[in-house]
Amino acid sequence: MHECPHCKRESISSLQKILAISPIQATCTVCQQKSYIHIIYGLVALTVWIVMTWMLIGLAYWFQMSFLLFGTLPALVIAIDRYLIQAPLLKVQY
Numbered sequence: 027m028h029e030c031p032h033c034k035r036e037s038i039s040s041l042q043k044i045l046a047i048s049p050i051q052a053t054c055t056v057c058q059q060k061s062y063i064h065i066i067y068g069l070v071a072l073t074v075w076i077v078m079t080w081m082l083i084g085l086a087y088w089f090q091m092s093f094l095l096f097g098t099l100p101a102l103v104i105a106i107d108r109y110l111i112q113a114p115l116l117k118v119q120y
């Protein structure tokens with residue numbers, strides 16, 4: 027669970043946090059207030075994933091091992107885990 031920026035309780039799930047990058051803001055289960063992740067963290071995660079995907083495509087082509095392309099899925103998980111889950115949640119200002 028992740029800390030709510032409003033009430034500082036560990037009340038936001040990882041799935042809520044990932045979705046908080048989109049217009050679906052994370053709603054705290056304790057104080058019902060909304061928070062979000064700045065779009066820049068989503069762009070960083072996406073860029074990291076694209077770079078890793080191209081590296082895997084390069085390796086798969088170079089070594090003639092197409093199974094390396096399956097590495098794009100764990101690469102996506104790593105990109106989300108490192109850059110989206112770790113990103114700070116911001117308060118939604120009205």
Ligand SMILES: [Zn+2]
Pocket residue numbers: 030031032033034035037054055056057058059
């Ligand atoms: Zn809260």
